[in-house]
Amino acid sequence: MKIALLGYGKMGKTIEKLALEKGHSIVFKSTLESSEGNFEAAEVAIEFSSPEAAVENISKALQAGIPIVSGTTGWLDKYSEMVNLCEKRNGSFIYASNFSxxxxxxxxxxxxxxxxxxxxxxxxxxxxxxxxxxxxxxxxxxxxxxxxxxxxxxxxxxxxxxxxxxxxxxxxxxxxxxxxxxxxxxxxxxxxxxxxxxxAYSREGFAKGAILAAEWLKDKKGIFTMKDVLSI
Incomplete structure (x- = not known):
């Protein structure tokens, strides 16, 4: 699975490490200051950035038709806008306050x-x-x-x-x-x-859950939660 990492802080780096161990590839990664790779090549995006950047990152993925998993908190006053955009673009979106x-x-x-x-x-x-x-x-x-x-x-x-x-x-x-x-x-x-x-003892539980959600979402359309991913 080809992954774009939108946000490359401590969580993004943990996700990268575990995703590579599972045989996935990271084709794009970005921070507020810089980016590298080919975003359009991604099959799914995983977004752990900041409240200020989350809406732009999610919008970017949905506009590009790339399924997106977002774990950034503090921006949910704009959540309905992202839901509407996802529906308009026939996209794929999972937000969770916690992916563990x-x-x-x-x-x-x-x-x-x-x-x-x-x-x-x-x-x-x-x-x-x-x-x-x-x-x-x-x-x-x-x-x-x-x-x-x-x-x-x-x-x-x-x-x-x-x-x-x-x-x-x-x-x-x-x-x-x-x-x-x-x-x-x-x-x-x-x-x-x-x-x-x-x-929680480490960030790995959050990262593993985010990768699991991305694997689950990749070929689906719609707006989902971790209850869908875990069938609970």
């Missing part, structure tokens, strides 16, 4: 737990995320996806960052040295706490 297989299983566990806990009003639910110091957006896209899964089965109206409002789901975001990504969901009552955690 483990995290996507965690999303499903989270929704099941939220449904199970919904009748038990004595428990107050909250979400905590911890990431490395270089992460620009807060809360993380993964934490927002977790919160949205909880809200489907909750009386709470919305989520907010660092809030104590009664009918609002609180997300706490922390930035610490060399943390790849930790997400904790907690249900707290006066007598006990129920919590579950996903902790």
């Amino acid at each position: 297989v483990g995290v996507n299983l965690f999303f499903s566990i989270n929704e099941y737990a939220a449904k199970l806990m919904a009748p038990w009003k004595e428990y107050d639910v909250s979400v905590e995320e911890i990431h490395h110091l270089e992460k620009k957006d807060a809360p993380s896209g993964t934490a927002i996806t977790i919160a949205e899964g909880i809200l489907k089965h909750s009386d709470k109206k919305d989520w907010k960052l660092n809030t104590s409002e009664e009918n609002t789901l609180n997300i706490t975001a922390k930035r610490e040295e060399d943390i790849k990504g930790t997400h904790i969901v907690s249900y707290n009552s006066e007598v006990d706490t129920i919590s579950f955690t996903h902790q």
